Amino acid sequence: xxxxxxxxxxxxxxxxxxxxxxxxxxxxxxxxxxxxxxxxxxxxxxxxxxxxxxxxxxxxxxxxxxxxxxxxxxxxxxxxxxxxxxxxxxxxxxxxxxxxxxxxxxxxxxxxxxxxxxxxxxxxxxxxxxxxxxxxxxxxxxxxxxxxxxxxxxxxxxxxxxxxxxxxxxxxxxxxxxxxxxxxxxxxxxxxxxxxxxxxxxxxxxxxxxxxxxxxxxxxxxxxxxxxxxxxxxxxxxxxxxxxxxxxxxxxxxxxxxxxxxxxxxxxxxxxxxxxxxxxxxxxxxxxxxxxxxxxxxxxxxxxxxxxxxxxxxxxxxxxxxxxxxxxxxxxxxxxxxxxxxxxxxxxxxxxxxxxxxxxxxxxxxxxxxxxxxxxxxxxxxxxxxxxxxxxxxxxxxxxxxxxxxxxxxxxxxxxxxxxxxxxxxxxxxxxxxxxxxxxxxxxxxxx
Ligand code: NGQ
Ligand code: ZN
Numbered sequence: 001x002x003x004x005x006x007x008x009x010x011x012x013x014x015x016x017x018x019x020x021x022x023x024x025x026x027x028x029x030x031x032x033x034x035x036x037x038x039x040x041x042x043x044x045x046x047x048x049x050x051x052x053x054x055x056x057x058x059x060x061x062x063x064x065x066x067x068x069x070x071x072x073x074x075x076x077x078x079x080x081x082x083x084x085x086x087x088x089x090x091x092x093x094x095x096x097x098x099x100x101x102x103x104x105x106x107x108x109x110x111x112x113x114x115x116x117x118x119x120x121x122x123x124x125x126x127x128x129x130x131x132x133x134x135x136x137x138x139x140x141x142x143x144x145x146x147x148x149x150x151x152x153x154x155x156x157x158x159x160x161x162x163x164x165x166x167x168x169x170x171x172x173x174x175x176x177x178x179x180x181x182x183x184x185x186x187x188x189x190x191x192x193x194x195x196x197x198x199x200x201x202x203x204x205x206x207x208x209x210x211x212x213x214x215x216x217x218x219x220x221x222x223x224x225x226x227x228x229x230x231x232x233x234x235x236x237x238x239x240x241x242x243x244x245x246x247x248x249x250x251x252x253x254x255x256x257x258x259x260x261x262x263x264x265x266x267x268x269x270x271x272x273x274x275x276x277x278x279x280x281x282x283x284x285x286x287x288x289x290x291x292x293x294x295x296x297x298x299x300x301x302x303x304x305x306x307x308x309x310x311x312x313x314x315x316x317x318x319x320x321x322x323x324x325x326x327x328x329x330x331x332x333x334x335x336x337x338x339x340x341x342x343x344x345x346x347x348x349x350x351x352x353x354x355x356x357x358x359x360x361x362x363x364x365x366x367x368x369x370x371x372x373x374x375x376x377x378x379x380x381x382x383x384x385x386x387x388x389x390x391x392x393x394x395x396x397x398x399x400x401x402x403x404x405x406x407x408x409x410x411x412x413x414x415x416x417x418x419x420x421x422x423x424x425x426x427x428x429x430x431x432x433x434x435x436x437x438x439x440x441x442x443x444x445x446x447x448x
Contacts, residue, residue: 002417003035004386006398007045008358010375013399017045021382024195024419028378042415043389044402046358047375048111049324050365053227053265053286053315055116056098056138060443061085062320075233075295082318083169085446087123091137093442094119098141100439103429104322105147111383111418112148114286114315114369116202116227116265118156118173120183125171131179132186139190142197145431146423148381149194150369152202152227153187155180155209155217161243163210173204177216184220195419196381198370200225200261206240206248214256225261225370227286228252232266232297249274258283263368265315268298275301279310284368289330291317299334306346306360313365325407328357352400354407382420388412388427 007017009029018039020028035041065081089097098115105113115138121127130136135153142149156173159166166174175183184201191197201221203209205228209217218226231237231248240248249270252258258281265286267278278285287300295318305312314327332353335344347356366374373380387394387402393411394402405411416424423429 001036001039002045002384003033003039003041004045005043007376008047008403010377017376019045019376019382019384021420024382026376026378026380026382029376042386044387044394045376046109046385046387046403046406047362047380048383048385048416048418049109049358049361050313050369050371050374051105051110051113051316051324052263052284052313052365052368053116053288053317054101054105054113054319055118055317056101056113056141056319057086057089057094057119058082059101059104059319059322060089060093060097060446062318075297076235078295080169086119086172087169088446089119091128091134093446094134095137095141096438096442098138099144099431099435101319101322102141102145102147103432103435105316106145106416106418107413107424107427107429107432108323108325109385109413109416110147110316110322110324111381111385111416112150112365112369112371113142114150114152114200114225114227114263116152116154118154118202118204120153121172121174123172125174127179130186131183132190135183135187136190139194139197143194145429145435146418146421148383148418149191149197150200150225151187151191151197152200152225153180153183154202154204155213156204157213158208158210160207161239177213180217181220198224200227200370202227205229205236206251207236211255218256221261223261225263225368227263227265227368230264230267231269232292234269234298237269247271247274249278253277253281260367261370263313265317266292266297266300268292268300270301272304275304275310276308279305279308282311284364285310285312286315286368287312287331288315288317288327289334290321290323290327291315293330293334294318294320299338300331302331302335303339303344311364311367312360313368314361324361325410328354328361328407332357352404354404355400357407358403382417384417385413386415388414
């Protein structure tokens with residue numbers, strides 16, 4: 001059993017919190033309790049967060065796309081660099097890079113990841129003998145590191161709106177409706193050995209998926225999550241309007257049954273009307289503010305969306321830097337920079353911005369990854385994070401000031417439990433050394 005001096009529960013901070021765990025779930029939460037003999041004692045607990053959007057392999061090129069190109073440098077030129085990088089990766093390489101990304105996610109407080117997985121085929125574009133080969137390697141990386149996995153096999157068929165042919169850099173991603181059915185089945189087999197992995201489907205974007213294909217693949221989600229990139233770049237919005245007269249989010253709201261099981265990733269560029277319709281749909285916005293800043297995407301219309309009751313989760317997307325605290329901080333800072341004011345994430349007077357950011361991401365993240373409940377409560381997965389009470393950044397803090405100091409002042413994580421198992425102690429994942437060594441070998445070979 002675990003005992004914490006204080007813990008963030010669904011109804012707020014409590015003291016003397018005893019957490020009983022059974023078969024990976026929280027069986028009982030007692031408050032104002034004394035520790036019992038044999039209890040493992042810690043100072044501060046918060047729930048683990050969901051990372052709703054990751055392309056794990058991109059961790060291997062973090063920091064390698066930060067030199068100025070010959071001409072205008074933007075998202076589209078970054079994408080060329082990214083395509084050249086992925087061209088060299090074997091399934092084993094993908095596993096080694098994903099394992100490091102997942103170790104880092106756990107060390108920083110993410111306990112489940114939505115892996116938006118599209119690197120399916122060999123470098124010449126031919127499917128592996130098992131069409132789910134690379135998906136199986138993603139599952140192995142999750143198994144080795146212990147992170148919860150929501151695998152989102154990606155359907156990708158075209159290079160732009162209107163069914164434009166894909167370009168050469170996209171050949172490892174491609175499916176047709178039939179082969180995608182096989183890929184989804186193979187992905188289901190690949191995750192079967194994990195204790196609590198689940199499966200969704202991910203039409204990549206309206207650039208990559210034609211309307212008739214979208215209609216055919218959505219039933220494959222079978223009640224699971226549906227994730228899609230939408231309206232990340234202004235050029236994408238313009239191309240969409242040129243193709244069909246509507247904007248990407250607008251088109252989805254009009255033509256797909258966007259609802260609670262959906263996650264629209266980015267949704268950066270929306271009109272007021274799209275923003276309030278999206279909020280009313282009950283779907284989740286998959287916000288990836290660190291990547292969105294890195295790629296020059298734009299700033300999410302948080303004020304209108306949240307005022308309309310919109311839900312959101314956070315994602316590390318390109319994995320250029322992995323940290324839930326940083327994603328939450330960036331969310332708020334982008335608002336401050338563009339609106340020239342402070343404490344803008346909606347909350348009431350006297351309430352903590354960090355707490356508002358965190359609560360929203362906890363609930364929306366769980367929803368986007370198909371988790372019925374989240375947080376430190378009976379029945380939820382025993383996914384817990386303890387903060388390092390000895391970090392000077394937490395000196396004299398209690399309650400929500402702890403969250404604010406974690407998010408804005410960089411307070412450190414001590415331990416992380418996933419399904420009740422302690423995977424991180426003193427800030428280090430138990431497999432860090434082995435995973436980092438294999439990552440180093442892989443990347444040195446890939447970049448040589
Ligand atoms: C991705 N990443 O799928 O990795 C994309 C780039 C695309 C972001 N959109 C490819 N951030 O969107 O065409
Ligand atoms: Zn993405």
